Amino acid sequence: MKKGFFIMVCLGISALLFGQEIDPTLTEAWEPVPPKVTPGIFPGSPPSDAIILFDGKDLSQWRKPLVGYGGSMAEVEEVAKKRAALKDYEEKDADWEIKDGALIVAPGKGHIETRKAFGDIQLHIEWLAPVDTGKTGQGYSNSGIFLMGQYEIQVLNNYENPTYSNGQAGAMYKQSIPLANACRPPGEWQYYDIIFMAPRFADDGSLIQPATVTAFHNGVLIQNHFELKGPCIYRGEPYYVPHPEKLPLILQDHDNRVRFRNIWVREL
Numbered sequence: 001m002k003k004g005f006f007i008m009v010c011l012g013i014s015a016l017l018f019g020q021e022i023d024p025t026l027t028e029a030w031e032p033v034p035p036k037v038t039p040g041i042f043p044g045s046p047p048s049d050a051i052i053l054f055d056g057k058d059l060s061q062w063r064k065p066l067v068g069y070g071g072s073m074a075e076v077e078e079v080a081k082k083r084a085a086l087k088d089y090e091e092k093d094a095d096w097e098i099k100d101g102a103l104i105v106a107p108g109k110g111h112i113e114t115r116k117a118f119g120d121i122q123l124h125i126e127w128l129a130p131v132d133t134g135k136t137g138q139g140y141s142n143s144g145i146f147l148m149g150q151y152e153i154q155v156l157n158n159y160e161n162p163t164y165s166n167g168q169a170g171a172m173y174k175q176s177i178p179l180a181n182a183c184r185p186p187g188e189w190q191y192y193d194i195i196f197m198a199p200r201f202a203d204d205g206s207l208i209q210p211a212t213v214t215a216f217h218n219g220v221l222i223q224n225h226f227e228l229k230g231p232c233i234y235r236g237e238p239y240y241v242p243h244p245e246k247l248p249l250i251l252q253d254h255d256n257r258v259r260f261r262n263i264w265v266r267e268l
């Protein structure tokens with residue numbers, strides 16, 4: 001054994017010294033070298049290359065939506081037209097409440113969206129469904145994270161609160177039932193880790209590649225590389241409407257005081 005090891009070391013050193021090629025059947029790839037990313041200190045805390053969207057202090061990364069989203073394909077088409085017609089616009093600051101380090105939906109004030117647009121991302125977001133006795137089904141702590149402002153992963157209290165499966169927490173709304181119900185009880189913080197790949201469109205607007213979502217809810221896999229059929233709409237069958245490569249992320253005001261915190265993304 002010792003002799004064999006010695007021979008291998010000698011061969012390695014001579015390969016380095018004399019620039020001999022490494023045996024290609026070993027299939028070693030030395031390029032590219034992955035970029036260094038310093039991970040967060042705790043699970044869920046942002047790594048060094050993350051863009052912080054909310055750290056408990058302010059809403060500087062958020063504004064009121066410029067065009068919003070559509071609940072039907074007719075509305076989605078309208079929104080796309082409005083977006084294409086946007087020229088000079090004034091950004092209005094988001095006006096949800098911040099309390100105890102959490103961002104709280106302000107019912108009636110409308111959705112909010114990121115000032116920055118995103119395409120392919122890794123997203124971490126923590127949320128809390130407040131205890132709200134008397135509420136049931138879709139009315140109990142409903143919000144949503146609209147990737148690219150149109151592909152919604154549902155936020156809802158579904159801890160012992162049944163509703164339609166493709167509309168419960170972790171569903172890609174009305175398209176994909178979550179693989180598990182990993183909800184914590186209302187009043188407790190929980191989190192999503194989401195990998196979203198934006199759809200690709202050809203110059204003529206035809207779809208080259210659908211959007212995909214992989215997501216974990218409190219560490220449990222709930223969406224496994226699901227291929228979206230189009231925007232997540234309330235009514236009707238979805239289909240793709242071509243849109244820019246990057247778009248803002250929207251958080252939904254569904255009239256419930258859902259809280260969010262520790263929101264960050266990594267662009268992929």
Ligand code: MG
Nearest residue numbers: 142143144155
């Ligand atoms: Mg929702």
